Amino acid sequence: xxxxxxxxxxxxxxxxxxxxxxxxxxxxxxxxxxxxxxxxxxxxxxxxxxxxxxxxxxxxxxxxxxxxxxxxxxxxxxxxxxxxxxxxxxxxxxxxxxxxxxxxxxxxxxxxxxxxxxxxxxxxxxxxxxxxxxxxxxxxxxxxxxxxxxxxxxxxxxxxxxxxxxxxxxxxxxxxxxxxxxxxxxxxxxxxxxxxxxxxxxxxx
Numbered sequence: 093x094x095x096x097x098x099x100x101x102x103x104x105x106x107x108x109x110x111x112x113x114x115x116x117x118x119x120x121x122x123x124x125x126x127x128x129x130x131x132x133x134x135x136x137x138x139x140x141x142x143x144x145x146x147x148x149x150x151x152x153x154x155x156x157x158x159x160x161x162x163x164x165x166x167x168x169x170x171x172x173x174x175x176x177x178x179x180x181x182x183x184x185x186x187x188x189x190x191x192x193x194x195x196x197x198x199x200x201x202x203x204x205x206x207x208x209x210x211x212x213x214x215x216x217x218x219x220x221x222x223x224x225x226x227x228x229x230x231x232x233x234x235x236x237x238x239x240x241x242x243x244x245x246x247x248x249x250x251x252x253x254x255x256x257x258x259x260x261x262x263x264x265x266x267x268x269x270x271x272x273x274x275x276x277x278x279x280x281x282x283x284x285x286x287x288x289x290x291x292x293x294x295x296x297x
Contacts, residue, residue: 107137109193112256154186164194191245209242
């Protein structure tokens with residue numbers, strides 16, 4: 093049963109990249125969300141949050157893995173984290189999607205997962221500058237902030253809400269209508285129709 097979403101935390105990870113997605117994953121109460129690390133030592137996020145991983149990358153349960161999420165961080169632009177590349181390959185090969193934001197996309201590229209599927213990132217040329225073996229430049233789509241294809245979810249550093257929408261859709265957390273209402277609310281501050289009256293009253297007050 094695929095009921096576990098893994099989130100990779102490491103020193104300097106961008107804590108806002110997947111914040112919306114993580115909250116929505118936990119909200120229904122049907123999914124296990126586990127923080128994974130390179131070790132079990134506490135790490136400090138880019139925003140200064142102290143996080144203690146629950147397990148290491150080599151301990152992922154591939155039978156239960158529903159998704160592996162890789163946030164951005166300067167670590168990836170320095171070419172570190174080969175264990176993450178291996179974990180991404182293993183999770184993807186086991187049939188679960190892998191998701192990444194900003195420089196976290198470099199991990200998916202190093203794993204060879206972006207050469208034949210549509211993907212995006214923070215800006216054109218970013219992946220090629222850091223991943224010499226990258227062969228998917230013609231599949232890079234600069235017109236979107238997040239996209240799902242080929243068992244991968246990729247997003248720009250500016251696309252945290254779009255990233256969450258793709259995660260929500262991939263995990264089938266809500267029905268299509270509710271997903272669209274969720275997106276409009278968090279992206280454009282447009283409440284769903286059934287809340288519009290309450291919102292207008294609150295503003296007027």
